[in-house]
Amino acid sequence: MSNFSSRRQAVLEVMKTMRCHPTADRVYEECRKTIPNISLATVYRNLAFWEQAGVVGRVVGCDNKERYDVELDNHCHVICPECGEVEDMDYPAELKEYLDNYCLDNGFEKFGLSFYKVCDKCSKDNLKQAK
Amino acid sequence: MSNFSSRRQAVLEVMKTMRCHPTADRVYEECRKTIPNISLATVYRNLAFWEQAGVVGRVVGCDNKERYDVELDNHCHVICPECGEVEDMDYPAELKEYLDNYCLDNGFEKFGLSFYKVCDKCSKDNLKQAK
DNA sequence: AAGAAAAATAAAAATAATTATCATTTTTGT
DNA sequence: ACAAAAATGATAATTATTTTTATTTTTCTT
Secondary structure: OOOOOHHHHHHHHHHHHOOOOOEHHHHHHHHHHHOOOOOHHHHHHHHHHHHHOOOEEEEEOOOOOEEEEEOOOOEEEEEOOOOOOEEEEEOOHHHHHHHHHHHHHHOOOEEEEEEEOOOHHHHHHHHHHHO | OOOOOHHHHHHHHHHHHOOOOOEHHHHHHHHHHHOOOOOHHHHHHHHHHHHHOOOEEEEEOOOOOEEEEEOOOOEEEEEOOOOOOEEEEEOOHHHHHHHHHHHHHHOOOEEEEEEEOOOHHHHHHHHHHHO
8 A cells, every 4th residue: 555666665664663774785686585586776775765865864984885775853863993892872952953953053963973982792703803 | 304204104104184084095095196106006015114103093983994094092973874974973971981981890992982973065966966 | 326125006806796688477456 | 449648677878986006105114
């Protein structure tokens, strides 16, 4: 009964259920679990579709891969400078308010805030390598 | 008398004199004005060198090109969502202090703050197209 | 200053991510 | 049911970046 094709829906569904901020390739992998013959081009196309629709946004990490995200509004990002993985974090309320007002006052459309910290996985890997 | 090769110096010099946050390709273009036969690979290599040396940093814009920057410390970025150009802006002092402390308290290495606004060039272009 | 070792380079090839093309299939509207 | 439009898979093309390799430049040692 939906207006969208099953693959288009699947791409969004995957985006909603993955808690990380996947690259297109990760979304593709995930989609193939339920739709084995979906093509990577379709994933890119539909990510672009949902982006245009305003449902999905791009997140800039720190490697040169695009990462995608749903519901960008109320969180900032914690980025691992080594692997580029991006996690969500709620804004401290007062900070969010400050920044919202700052945007209004200065004509900015939106803002993005990121913090950097080596993720658990990478710091473990570093320990192993050091041995 | 410098420790660095002339091309290595040139790359840094160009970075310091360009006020925008150029892509590697723009740096290459600029370098060729003084060193016509410098190669793009050398520009990439030396940007990476200066990055490792901690002098140059990467900035994430909104297209999928890497952009480079010197002196990342005391400014945030204003990014044009259409062309990806990145400009510097000083932090409001109180905000900077708040964020610095927030990092210290929570074990983050650093933070990055960006605001989004269509740049003058793009908004003019949009007007022209609309006619 | 000479000559060996190390570092830096240009040019080109390779890689990786993303986008475009195109023939075919699926969906939609009437 | 059938024509028109949209979506898709497969693959080719494009774009940005990195690696390779043979050569040149710089540095070090004597």
